[in-house]
Amino acid sequence: MLIHSAIESLRQRLKQSASSIDFGEGWFGQPQLVERAAQASEKLFQGYAKAKPSAEDAYAAVLAFARGQQVSELQRHMIASAITVPLRELAHSRLLGLPRFAQLIASYQSQANKGNLWQLTWYGLMGSYFAFDPVGAKAEDLAGWDQLRDLLNQTWPLIDRQAGDALCPDWLSLMREERQLLGPRPADKYGRDWLDGKTEATEKLRVDLDIPPASWFWHELVAGAVRASTAASDEVFISAIPKLLDLIAERPVCRDDALEAILGRYHLSRGAPVHEGLRDYVVQKEVWRNPKLRDAGYATAWNRVPDEVWLMVLGWVNERNLRDFFDILAARNKADEGRLEFWSKYMKQITWTRLIFSRDTMALARQKPEVRALIAREEGAYATLTVNKDVDAFMMRIGRFIIVEFSKKPNACYIYDVDDMKFDRNSRQYTGGTDDLKYGYYDSDAASIRHLPHWQINGAKTLARLGILPDASIKDTLKGPAQDMRRAAPTPLRRDEVATTRVTTTVAGSWPSPGLTQAPAISATAVPSALALTSDDRESVSATWSMAPRGAKFRMAGLQYMVGQFKEARIIDGRKADGSGRVWVANPQRGRDLDHWLESNGFDWSERSSMWFFPE
Incomplete structure (x- = not known):
């Protein structure tokens, strides 16, 4: 009776399939009608070749297996397409992260070795492979995903040979051409084209392989685009940075690897001028945060890059802090008087900055977007004033001196020796008076610059007496920020020793993406040597x-x-x-x-x- 029922069901399905084919009108046997029927038949075949069990049946089979129950061969086929589905009843665990998954993998491998693994089962396994979403994945899930990829690699030759040269599904024909999709760098082939907006190839993959929007593949595509861009010339690479940052923001799993490669490559570009877009993205609280917080242990992502790369971005942040202080805070009180232009002449020697906000400024953040953005950028690094409610302060370090400027006249600028300071420059709060930031008003050992007419001339003389000269006067020896750190720094690479850097994988979700490799700089430029040792240094260090x-x-x-x-x-x-x-x-x-x-x-x-x- 059961056999008769199954045969009758099959007969009805074949009848429905045949009736769905549009033969068109006209005499039977006409070429165009035959061609139309053939196309309809092939479309029907391709649909069956990608058939999947119902989501409910597959979920039930996965749950049963995960709970240790025996499953039939048909259920094992259903499980293949739902390996990565979170199981509500098991705290949203996924089968590929559970201990029994290894047993399942072994059974599929055994079936393949015997020639009994169904083509549709393999397609279901491939669907699970592409359906895996790495965001928030556990280490066990990632290990299981690796096992699944290994299984697909090992069984593909058997499935390929089994299909032969006869008519085969679109997905199988595509896999014959795109074997790298099961390899360590599955998306590099499309990275450059995708970045340029040429999406025909990836769209074909999406359709034929049914790749969902949350798949790991799209994150890998970002990594491939980064690898392609960092291997290009300076001009091509730099022009691609805005698009790369947009892609990273959209697909953040490989974000840290990608940023490490981009920052390292940019450091090797000719001159490496300030890149505002790259700076503004990487210092966000949700990304790597302010590089000033690295050595306080609050922005540890900066440990991923060499010190010279960190110093490059730190210099960008210091420069913006200086400009923001005078453009936004001092300008509010019409107190700039050329101070931004003056201190810009010493920009390359500024190794540390700190903004100190008044109560008025903190309150103004509710009304002024630019002030609110400034405070947000400095979160974790700024201090506040408790007494002077309408005066902001700015601290910067040049050589062995801490310089304190104020946003409002008639406050002078005070210069303190870092080894003899009478206040903690890392304090969270100051009064802003003569008991801390302005103690130089009564201290004869502290230098000061008073903003009287022609103050720039006297200010430059005061700094020169302390050994601080404009950048232009020492351009032959000053290559970037942190000149006073040189004695502790390693020797930089020579022009002919620009090495590739392997990026370790410690990203959100611990996605096991292959490392992004910094390509050597295409332009013949020396590595910026802010941390270079002089010949005299090398003898003494x-x-x-x-x-x-x-x-x-x-x-x-x-x-x-x-x-x-x-x-x-x-x-x-x-x-x-x-x-x-x-x-x-x-x-x-x-x-x-x-x-x-x-x-x-x-x-x-x-x-x-x-x-x-x-x-x-």
């Missing part, structure tokens, strides 16, 4: 001093920079050529930010010595 301790996550330049921000803190490098000894940090004032940074970067506290040390 040991090789061990330029290297971080074994196992350290920080770089010595970063450690030097962080320690240099705290009064009386210093590095004691006790390492010797034979490998003995340790790196110590003395922090007599026990500044909380420095202690936190040291501890978070692996340093231990020695009660006996009352110092921090890095255990090797």
Whole structure:
């Protein structure tokens, strides 16, 4: 009875299929009618070749298997198309992340080896492969997805041979041409064209392989576009940056890998001028945050790039802070008087900046979008004034001096030696009076610049007496920000030693995307050498001093920079050529930010010595 019922069901379906074919009107046997019928038949065949079980049946089969129940061969076929579906009853776990998934994979492999794996089952497995959404995926899900890709790679030759040269589904013909889709860099082939708006090839993939919008494939397409762009000439690469940033924002799984490659490549471009779009995107709170927060442990993504790349962006941020202070804050009180132009002459020597907002400015943020945006950009880095409610302040470091400017006349500009300052430049709050930022008003040891008529001439003389000259006067030796950090820095690459950089995969969701590789610069340009050692430096600085301790996550330049921000803190490098000894940090004032940074970067506290040390 059951057999008769199945045969009758099949007969009815064949009848419906035949009746759905449009033979058209006219005498039977006419060529155009035969061709039309053939096309309709092929369309019908392609539809059956991509047939999937109902979502409800597939879900039920997956849930049963996940719960340890025995499943039939038909249910195992259904499971193939729903491997990546979250299971509500199991806390939204996915089958490919559960322990039993390995058993399922082994059964499919066994069937394929015996020649019993259905073509439609393989198509279902491929559908699950492309349906995987890496956003928020667990490590177990990612491992399972790798197993699924390995299975498809191993069984594809069997499925391909089984199909032969006869009429085959569109998806199978496409896979014969696009085997890289199962490889480590599945989307590189389309990256450049997709970036240029040529989407015909990817659209064909989307339709024939039924790739959903949330698939990992689109994130990989972004990575492929980044790889293609970073391998191009300076002109082509830089022109592609706005589009790349839009794509990364839309598909953020490979964001950190992509940004590391883009920033590194841009650093190698000729001159590497300020790129406002790249700067504004990467410093967002939701992205990498302000680079000034790196060594405080609040923006650790900046540890992904070399110090010279970090310093490049830090210089961009410092320059914008200076311009914002005078264009937005000081301009409100008509107090610029050429100060932006004056300090711009020393821009390349500014290694650190900090904005200090008054209560009026914080309140004004509710009304003025530009003020609100400025405060948002400096979140985590700015300070506030508690007494002077309508005066903002700006701190910057040039060499060994901290310079404090104010947004309103008649306040003078004060210049303090960083080693003798009487206030903590990392404090969250200041009064803004003579007890902190303006103590130089009564201190004869502090230099000042008073904004009287022709103040620029006297200001330049005051700075020159302190050894601070305009950038143009020292252009042969000054290559970028952080000149005062040079003694702690590694030797830069020579022109002929521009290396490729492997990007590690530590992105949101831990997506196992293949590494994005920085291509060597196409233009014959030297690597910017803000951290270069001079020949005299190389004689006086040991090789061990330029290297971080074994196992350290920080770089010595970063450690030097962080320690240099705290009064009386210093590095004691006790390492010797034979490998003995340790790196110590003395922090007599026990500044909380420095202690936190040291501890978070692996340093231990020695009660006996009352110092921090890095255990090797």
